[in-house]
Amino acid sequence: MSNDIQPVLSNAPYAPREGVFIPRKQVRKMRRARDIVEEAQRRARGILKEAQRQADDMRGQARAAGHGEGALAAAAQVLSHFDASQTLARRLRGELEQHARTLLAAALDHPDTVxxxxxxxxxxxxxxxxxxxxVCLPAAMRGVRARVQSLLDAAGHGAADIEYRDDGRLAVLAGEQVFAFDPQVSIEAGSARLLARFPDLEETVRSLGEAAMQNFSMKTGA
Structure with a gap:
């Protein structure tokens, strides 16, 4: 299974269990984990393209200020650029994080995943x-009751009581054994892993801006 999505299952009241993941054959069938990573990478490339465009805009504005209002205005433009690039980097990273969360939430809410x-x-x-x-299931699973029942029948629990939850959690209670899955835990962990693929996003945005301003300075002598 992709390292980007590792659902956390706990066996209460015992210590958390490791290695309880979606089977590889199921992940290959759905291809959802790979799709999430690829979509996040596409989004990151789009973000960097936007950063390049904004850096070019800053350079153009600074050049106009230098030619039209003199070196003092150009210097002020250079100083304001650094604040602008930092703000841009934070905003773009926030957009990428939200995009990752949205993709992960959709994947974990998918009936095949549950x-x-x-x-x-x-x-x-x-x-x-x-x-x-x-058995407690996410509310979205009401539409696949027959598939749920088929799994329960195969496991010898055909007479299980089934309830639906609005919080997206999955829980299985069998005597003293309690298995629980909270999608929010996986969304937090998964989005962090996706963001970790782009550790230098802020640095890249800053470098783009600095390169633009250095180019401007060399041409104008500001």
Whole structure:
């Protein structure tokens, strides 16, 4: 499974379990994790293109100020550029983070993803069923009740009680075994990993602006 999405499942009241992930064959079938990364990369390229355009605009404005109002106005333009580039970098990184969160939320809310997680929970149960199971699913899963029931039947829990939640969480309660998945945890972790792919975004934006201003300074002598 892609390192960009690692759902966190806990086996309460015991220590958190490791290695309970969406099966690779399911991820390959959906290709959602790779699509998320590629979309984030496309968005980052668009962000840097916008940064280049804004840097060029700053250079043009500074050149106009230098020619029309003298070196003092040009120097003021140079100083204001640094504040503007920092503001731009923060805004662009914020846009990328929000975009990543939106993509991850959509992926984790997809029925195929939830079904894969439910299947992993059922396979992780130890011992034969001793009492009626309770399953809590995201509200969006109401439309695939038959597929949910098929998984439960295959695991020997066909008579399980099913409830739907509006918070997107998945929980399976089987006696003393409790498995839970909170999508917000994965969204936080996943968006952080996606942003980590572009650690020098702010530096790139700043460098673009500095290059533009240096080019301007050499041409105008400001």
């Amino acid at each position: 079904l894969a997680l439910l299947d992993e929970c059922l396979q992780g149960l130890s011992g034969p069923p001793q009492q009626r199971m309770k």
